[in-house]
Amino acid sequence: MDLFMESSVSEMERYKRQLMLEGFTPGHQALLKNSTAFVAGVGGLGGTAALYLAAAGIGKLVLVHRGDLTLSNMNRQILMREDWIGRSRVVMAKKTIGEINSGVVVDIHDRWITEPGLDELLPGVDITLSARPNFRERRILNRACIEGGVPMVEAAMDGMEAYLFNVLPGMTPCLDCVFPGDDPRWQELGFPVLGAVSGTLGCLMAIETIKILTGFGKPLVSKMLTFNLLDMRFKTLNIHRDENCSVCGGPGDRNDRAL
Numbered sequence: 001m002d003l004f005m006e007s008s009v010s011e012m013e014r015y016k017r018q019l020m021l022e023g024f025t026p027g028h029q030a031l032l033k034n035s036t037a038f039v040a041g042v043g044g045l046g047g048t049a050a051l052y053l054a055a056a057g058i059g060k061l062v063l064v065h066r067g068d069l070t071l072s073n074m075n076r077q078i079l080m081r082e083d084w085i086g087r088s089r090v091v092m093a094k095k096t097i098g099e100i101n102s103g104v105v106v107d108i109h110d111r112w113i114t115e116p117g118l119d120e121l122l123p124g125v126d127i128t129l130s131a132r133p134n135f136r137e138r139r140i141l142n143r144a145c146i147e148g149g150v151p152m153v154e155a156a157m158d159g160m161e162a163y164l165f166n167v168l169p170g171m172t173p174c175l176d177c178v179f180p181g182d183d184p185r186w187q188e189l190g191f192p193v194l195g196a197v198s199g200t201l202g203c204l205m206a207i208e209t210i211k212i213l214t215g216f217g218k219p220l221v222s223k224m225l226t227f228n229l230l231d232m233r234f235k236t237l238n239i240h241r242d243e244n245c246s247v248c249g250g251p252g253d254r255n256d257r258a259l
Contacts, residue, residue, distance in 0.1 A: 039129045049153075128153070158192070
């Protein structure tokens with residue numbers, strides 16, 4: 001709280017509208033400012049989440065995404081610019097975030113999420129956002145977060161449908177508990193995307209991230225949010241830890257702990 005109170009007048013002006021939220025105090029803002037979020041993927045989900053975390057005043061973002069921008073990315077990846085096609089997406093993401101909020105520190109890594117090297121990226125990270133379009137990278141990140149005790153916001157979409165849940169090590173189910181096997185029909189670049197759908201989900205990821213980091217509000221704990229925007233159906237489902245899960249190792253004793 002002291003760090004925020006000592007910040008500049010311009011910072012107070014920047015965040016004054018969110019500080020008008022009932023229950024959202026300068027202390028919450030200070031916690032956000034002093035937090036680091038690791039965003040796995042800067043596409044339609046992760047890019048949107050990163051944008052709104054930056055706008056809200058996150059202190060640091062670690063952006064990890066392999067590959068250059070293509071024209072087909074432009075219907076949903078709001079950190080990108082048309083004149084950047086053919087160049088690294090994480091470089092463009094850092095540039096855009098810097099233009100939105102120059103006070104946010106942004107580290108970038110143009111690489112896949114792989115076991116070798118991931119242990120070098122997670123130290124100092126307070127939360128991760130899982131937004132890669134394949135389960136291989138998601139499962140690697142899930143295991144690393146469980147082993148490192150780092151919370152993870154897990155979300156994915158397909159067409160007009162999507163899901164979102166939080167992985168809180170020792171408290172909630174992990175990704176492998178909820179989805180123990182991959183869908184053999186899934187193709188990384190073979191699913192339809194309407195940008196407004198991925199953007200909606202990315203915003204929800206940012207909100208859950210802010211809640212977990214600051215203690216403001218009530219995040220999803222052992223619950224999954226699903227929605228279908230084709231007919232505006234939203235559901236919240238209970239999810240449970242798998243006692244035989246090879247990643248998180250069975251039921252915990254803190255499932256009733258309130259955040």
